[in-house]
Amino acid sequence: MDILMGEPEQSLEKEIEADLTIGDLTVHEDRNEVMHFLHPVVYMTNIKGLYKKDDVLETKxxxxxxxxxxxxxxxxxxxxxxxxxxxxxxxxxxxxxxxxxxxxxxxxxxxxxxxxxxxxxxxxxxxxxxxxxxxxxxxxxxxxxxxxxxxxxxxxxxxxxxHKEQKPFHNLAELIRSEDYSFGLIEPSITSMIFQNTKSGSVKQAWSVLRERAKTNPEVLDANPANHFKMVDSGKYCYLGSNYYLEAYQGKDCTLKMMDSPVSWQHLAFGMPKGSPLIDEFERTLFILNQIGFVADRRKKWFKTRDPEECRSSASVKxxxxxxxxxxxxxxxxxxxxxxxxxxxxxxxxxxxxx
Known part of the structure; x- marks a missing residue:
C-alpha cells in the first residue's frame, strides 16, 4: 500500500497515486469530489486570528x-x-x-x-x-x-x-473595520479556499479586502506561514489560519492573543481515493480505535493547547x-x-x- 505524506493537492498536481494521505487534511466539499474522508474525524478545529496585543492601559x-x-x-x-x-x-x-x-x-x-x-x-x-x-x-x-x-x-x-486589557477587535467583522490592524492568510491553502467559496457576508468581505490589499502588499497572501508569524510579532497584524497551528506558535508567549470568535469550523480526517477497496476496512479499524480511546489519546498528544492558567491576566475589577x-x-x-x-x-x- 502506498502512503502519501502531505497535502492531497500535492498528489493531484504531481499525479502521484496513493492509497492513503497523512497530513493536515481538512474536510471540504471540493475535496469530496476526488476522495473519501474516513469517519470518525480525527480532530475538529476552526479558523481564528492570531495577533500581538498592544500594551495599552485604560486610564479614563x-x-x-x-x-x-x-x-x-x-x-x-x-x-x-x-x-x-x-x-x-x-x-x-x-x-x-x-x-x-x-x-x-x-x-x-x-x-x-x-x-x-x-x-x-x-x-x-x-x-x-x-x-x-x-x-x-x-x-x-x-x-x-x-x-x-x-x-x-x-x-x-x-x-x-x-490593568484592564482592551482588545482591538473580537471578531472578523471588527477586524475588517479596524484602522490599526491589517490581516492576511496563506494562499493557496484550505483557509483561502474557504474564504473564496464562503457564503458568509463578513468572510466574503474579508476576502475582497485581502485581494485588494494584495495588489499593493502581496505579503498579506504570502504562501509561507513563517512570514505571517513574523508580521504578527512585528505588531498590528492578524494572521488568519487554523486554530491548532496558531496555538502551536502561540505557545507560552502571553503577548500573543487569539481572536475571540472563530471565522469557520474545520474537521481534520484521514482521506482515501474514492472507490478504494480499503475504505471499509480502514473505517472499521478507525471506529474500533475511537471506541477504545486511542484516537482521543492521540488527539491530546498531537493537538496540544495552551493551559488557560498560564496567561491568565489579573482578575478584572467589576x-x-x-x-x-x-x-x-x-x-x-x-x-x-x-x-x-x-x-x-x-x-x-x-x-x-x-x-
Missing amino acids: WTSYITIFRSNVYLSIFGVSVLVSILFVVIARSANRLHRGLDESALVVWLDASWFTLAALAKQGVDYHSQGLSGRFIVVSWWIFAIIMSTAYGANLISQLSV PVNFADIQIAFYLLATGTLFSIMSLLSEIVIASTKKR
Missing part, C-alpha cells in the same frame, strides 16, 4: 465613578435623603420631648445633611441625639457609611492597580452592584425601623406623663 477618569453601578449610587442617594428627613423628624421631636426646644427645621436639616455626607466620607462629626430613637438611627447610619466607604475605597484601589452590598441596606433598614419604633414609644410615654 470615569474609572473613579464606575466603582459602583448606577443603581447603587441611586440607592445611596435615596437612603441619604430619607435618613436626613428622618434625622430632622427625630431631632426636632427629641428636642421638644427632652429639652422643650423647637429648633428651625432648616437648621436641623443642614446639620443632618452634613452628618450624612460626612459619615459617608468617614469624617468625624459631633452629632448628639437625645433619646434612644436618635441613637438608633445614628449608629445604623454609621455602620452603613463604613460599609459603603470601605467598599468604594477597596474597589478604587483595585481599579487603579489592576463594578459593585446592589447584591454585593445589600446587607448594608438591610442593616440600615433594621436600624431605621427600631428608631421609628423608639420614637413612637417616646412620644407615647411623653404624652402619658403630661396627663
Whole structure:
C-alpha cells in the first residue's frame, strides 16, 4: 500500500497515486469530489486570528465613578435623603420631648445633611441625639457609611492597580473595520479556499479586502506561514489560519492573543481515493480505535493547547452592584425601623406623663 505524506493537492498536481494521505487534511466539499474522508474525524478545529496585543492601559477618569453601578449610587442617594428627613423628624421631636426646644427645621436639616455626607466620607462629626430613637438611627447610619466607604475605597484601589486589557477587535467583522490592524492568510491553502467559496457576508468581505490589499502588499497572501508569524510579532497584524497551528506558535508567549470568535469550523480526517477497496476496512479499524480511546489519546498528544492558567491576566475589577452590598441596606433598614419604633414609644410615654 502506498502512503502519501502531505497535502492531497500535492498528489493531484504531481499525479502521484496513493492509497492513503497523512497530513493536515481538512474536510471540504471540493475535496469530496476526488476522495473519501474516513469517519470518525480525527480532530475538529476552526479558523481564528492570531495577533500581538498592544500594551495599552485604560486610564479614563470615569474609572473613579464606575466603582459602583448606577443603581447603587441611586440607592445611596435615596437612603441619604430619607435618613436626613428622618434625622430632622427625630431631632426636632427629641428636642421638644427632652429639652422643650423647637429648633428651625432648616437648621436641623443642614446639620443632618452634613452628618450624612460626612459619615459617608468617614469624617468625624459631633452629632448628639437625645433619646434612644436618635441613637438608633445614628449608629445604623454609621455602620452603613463604613460599609459603603470601605467598599468604594477597596474597589478604587483595585481599579487603579489592576490593568484592564482592551482588545482591538473580537471578531472578523471588527477586524475588517479596524484602522490599526491589517490581516492576511496563506494562499493557496484550505483557509483561502474557504474564504473564496464562503457564503458568509463578513468572510466574503474579508476576502475582497485581502485581494485588494494584495495588489499593493502581496505579503498579506504570502504562501509561507513563517512570514505571517513574523508580521504578527512585528505588531498590528492578524494572521488568519487554523486554530491548532496558531496555538502551536502561540505557545507560552502571553503577548500573543487569539481572536475571540472563530471565522469557520474545520474537521481534520484521514482521506482515501474514492472507490478504494480499503475504505471499509480502514473505517472499521478507525471506529474500533475511537471506541477504545486511542484516537482521543492521540488527539491530546498531537493537538496540544495552551493551559488557560498560564496567561491568565489579573482578575478584572467589576463594578459593585446592589447584591454585593445589600446587607448594608438591610442593616440600615433594621436600624431605621427600631428608631421609628423608639420614637413612637417616646412620644407615647411623653404624652402619658403630661396627663
